[in-house]
Amino acid sequence: MDTILILQSMYPLPDEIILFPSTALALEDPTAYESDGNTGGKEELGLVLRVPLREEGGSGHAAGDGDDGMNGLAGDAGMGEDVKVGFKIIFPPTSTNRLGSSRKDRKDRNVKMTLSELPTGLIRADVDRLEKEFEDVQREVRRETGSEGNDDGDDGGEEEEDQLGFITTVIDLIRPKILSVLLLRQQETLLNLNLNSTSASSSSSQPDPDEPLERAYLWFPSLSTPSKRRDLVTYASRYHLTGFVLAGKPGLLCLEGRGRAFERYMSDIKNESWGDIPSYQKKVTERTRHQIPHRAFSIMQEITHLIDQRGVHGNRGDMRQVKEWMARYGLEDEFGFVMGM
Structure with missing residues (x-):
């Protein structure tokens, strides 16, 4: 729950975080959710996080670093702060009853992230490429941070801290990849337009x-x-x-x-x-x-x-x-x- 509250403080605008109904109910009464590991049905605990494609000195980066880096690329791509990329984030259950025995697959204890919204202008091949790169980024972050969990049990506070670090790191790493693919797509579109406009020259x-x-x-x-x-x-x-x-x-x-x-x-x-x-x-x-x-x-x-x-x-x-x-x-x-x- 702490991770969700921190994310809400990091992204306070109304359209930046969209809570699942089950999540909103759990936030209203977190003790009930954590005690029985149940949100009133089979609904998952999660949210959709929409962040600007153009960075504003976000997590993991000092403000002002973007002039020659990702923000410079965003400017080249014509991206303003209103262009968003969306992430569907599903959190693992907090109850040990729902986690099962110590032999339970570690993946069930990890945050699950998928791309839920990408900028317009990308073709199907671009989306497929980014979805694959997004999976690769998550695997690499987990490999480097050792956040796959272990069979000896995890400390609750550390788990929440690992969740937040994982989410922000993955976002920081995938955002420039999305910008890169978008810029290449725009360049190819521009090339085709120019070729058509000069065909009668x-x-x-x-x-x-x-x-x-x-x-x-x-x-x-x-x-x-x-x-x-x-x-x-x-x-x-x-x-x-x-x-x-x-x-x-x-x-x-x-x-x-x-x-x-x-x-x-x-x-x-x-x-x-x-x-x-x-x-x-x-x-x-x-x-x-x-x-x-x-x-x-x-x-x-x-x-x-x-x-x-x-x-x-x-x-x-x-x-x-x-x-x-x-x-x-x-x-x-x-x-x-x-x-x-």
Whole structure:
């Protein structure tokens, strides 16, 4: 019961916590519920918790940390505080009679959480992916905290503290994953819209089907401004380019498409997106370019939010994670050549 009361104090707005009817009754008379382990039927003790997708210095994070982290990603995705994600939370019974003997499955003593509400715009594959990741996150948290319980009995106060810690930790870990999937879905939608809107444009922006497919990697001494990073993604659709953008010091851009489109794309970036930057600061180094049999990527996307940032200013990506991410697309060998590692 203490966990529910604490959650109510953490999320006091009317639409943030929706109690099960049985839970509301139990809160009115907790001694009766705890004495006989019965809520008047087979209804479970639980609630639905709706939290903002955009963090407000929430549990486990210091206020203000989100500018370059999850809140920055939420801003890129156009997420305000009114966009919620919902969690259905079911609590284990408090009565030893209902818990059964010491051989009872440990899972019956754990808080059970499921995703009950996700932002609009996600497709079925996104939902399936997030549901699986949500299960993985819960297993990992329980593995690290040892909160699966034990057969020797648990102390009531510790159980309540473990419940709260488990709930808040799981929420903190899954929220950026939801944002990441949502942002990728929005980028793919935008790419499709741009491709449709440019289908009738002049032939100068259309790829030459006789040109071979190529992949190129470009380095920037520094890439940090959110609007310019966004332009690198959105401008790519003009020339049917795919790949990825990694911000930081240095910044990295991967381009896939028909070769001559690369130059037209970079010309637009320098003249339009970078129009306010002195020419001597528009330094771009093409590390490598080679022909490819097919594309590794279906869209142009930014991956900065997927990589841990290090350094004094938190602007140097963890290259080990970049290598692991590229390996998913079969590009591990190219990472070594491009990064000199």
